[in-house]
Amino acid sequence: MFLSIMRLGGVVEMARRLRNRPETIRATPPAPGPAAAAARRLRGSLQLRHVDAGSCNGCELEIGGTFSPVYDAERFGLRLEASPRHADGLLVTGPVTRNMAGPLRRTLEAVPRPAVVVTVGDCAAGCGVFRGGYGVEGAVGDVVDVDLHIPGCPPDPAAITAALRGLAGR
Ligand code: SF4
Numbered sequence: 029m030f031l032s033i034m035r036l037g038g039v040v041e042m043a044r045r046l047r048n049r050p051e052t053i054r055a056t057p058p059a060p061g062p063a064a065a066a067a068r069r070l071r072g073s074l075q076l077r078h079v080d081a082g083s084c085n086g087c088e089l090e091i092g093g094t095f096s097p098v099y100d101a102e103r104f105g106l107r108l109e110a111s112p113r114h115a116d117g118l119l120v121t122g123p124v125t126r127n128m129a130g131p132l133r134r135t136l137e138a139v140p141r142p143a144v145v146v147t148v149g150d151c152a153a154g155c156g157v158f159r160g161g162y163g164v165e166g167a168v169g170d171v172v173d174v175d176l177h178i179p180g181c182p183p184d185p186a187a188i189t190a191a192l193r194g195l196a197g198r
Pocket residue numbers: 082083084085086087121122123148149150151152156157180181182
């Protein structure tokens with residue numbers, strides 16, 4: 029009997045949490061206007077292969093949050109793909125280190141054309157705090173062409189979701 033009451037307490041607590049969850053989801057900002065040509069082609073579905081080109085992993089934490097049950101970016105047609113051959117493009121973080129410049133180019137070559145490249149974080153845009161480091165090749169734009177940059181150090185999941193929705197047109 030005591031055990032049943034304990035279980036009931038657990039169920040009530042879970043129901044309370046689930047009731048509160050939609051409040052967090054509603055906090056996700058609305059999608060900005062479609063980004064023209066890419067949005068027309070992608071038609072509301074964007075599959076991205078993530079490449080960490082030399083990040084401190086702060087941006088990865090926020091990308092993890094973006095695809096977590098809280099922000100749940102997949103409900104907007106956004107997905108992370110394991111293989112570049114199944115992706116629409118790349119999601120790149122960090123400055124590009126010397127040993128990641130080649131793998132980044134080769135990963136992009138494996139994406140079917142036309143491919144989009146999205147960068148996340150200030151390091152990807154201009155090397156950020158790693159600028160001038162002996163192991164840094166340059167910003168992502170110095171190695172491959174970039175279609176969309178999401179600024180911040182790191183950008184939060186709401187900003188990442190909004191930017192990707194804008195690119196996907198959804
Ligand atoms: S932008 Fe900030 S969080 Fe992202 S890799 Fe650079 S230092 Fe880390």
